[in-house]
Structure formats: C-alpha cells, structure tokens
Amino acid sequence: MGFTLPELTKRYYTTAEVCKMFGITRATVRYWEEKFPQLNAHKFNNGERRFLADQVRMIEQVYLLVREKGYTIQGAQQELSDNKKWYKQKEQVLEKLREIRTGLEELRRT
Numbered sequence: 204m205g206f207t208l209p210e211l212t213k214r215y216y217t218t219a220e221v222c223k224m225f226g227i228t229r230a231t232v233r234y235w236e237e238k239f240p241q242l243n244a245h246k247f248n249n250g251e252r253r254f255l256a257d258q259v260r261m262i263e264q265v266y267l268l269v270r271e272k273g274y275t276i277q278g279a280q281q282e283l284s285d286n287k288k289w290y291k292q293k294e295q296v297l298e299k300l301r302e303i304r305t306g307l308e309e310l311r312r313t
Contacts, residue, residue, distance in 0.1 A: 208259070208263045211256040213256070214255070215245065215253035215254065216256070216259050217251065217253055218244070218253075218254075225262065225270075227266070227270075235262065235265050236252075238276050239279075241258070241261045241283075242254070244258065265283075268282055
C-alpha cells in the first residue's frame with residue numbers, strides 16, 4: 204500500500220483538505236459520505252463540511268479498500284461492518300504508535 208496519512212493535528216478538516224490528502228474529488232467525498240454513515244461530516248451554517256480526525260481516518264480506510272485494494276462500495280461497506288472491532292483495534296494501535304513516534308522525535312531533538 205503506497206498511501207500514508209499525514210499526522211492529524213487539527214480538530215476539523217475541510218473537504219478541500221481531505222480531497223488533497225487523498226487525491227480525490229469533492230464529489231467522491233460526498234458520495235462516500237452517502238454510502239458510509241460513519242463519514243457524516245459536521246456541516247456549519249455556511250454549508251461547509253468539516254471532518255473530525257476520526258472521520259478522516261475512516262476515509263483512509265475506505266480509500267484503502269476501494270482505491271488500493273479494488274473493493275466495490277458494497278464490498279467495502281461489508282468489510283468495515285464485518286471487521287468493525289478489528290479496525291477499531293488497529294486504529295488504537297496506530298494512535299499509540301503515533302504517540303510513541305512523537306515522543307521519540309522529541310527525545311532526539313533534546
């Protein structure tokens with residue numbers, strides 16, 4: 204898999220930022236948002252969609268399944284629902300590894 208998600212440090216990410224991260228169009232993000240209820244973005248009064256870091260990580264999972272592994276939308280939906288617990292555990296492990304990495308980088312700088 205050639206895609207690596209950058210470190211997510213902000214509370215919200217705009218649709219434009221998400222599109223840039225994954226190299227996808229706004230239409231793709233909106234379509235995935237329709238098909239995957241977990242991606243339900245927060246909509247502000249001006250109509251702008253914003254995604255939480257957890258939702259961006261879910262978009263990453265959808266991206267990897269659909270774009271890199273070649274799953275259909277229905278197949279990706281099934282995979283995410285069948286292995287929900289596994290993906291949650293994977294995300295927790297990745298978050299812990301990110302924390303360790305940050306700590307090691309701080310140690311190296313001092």
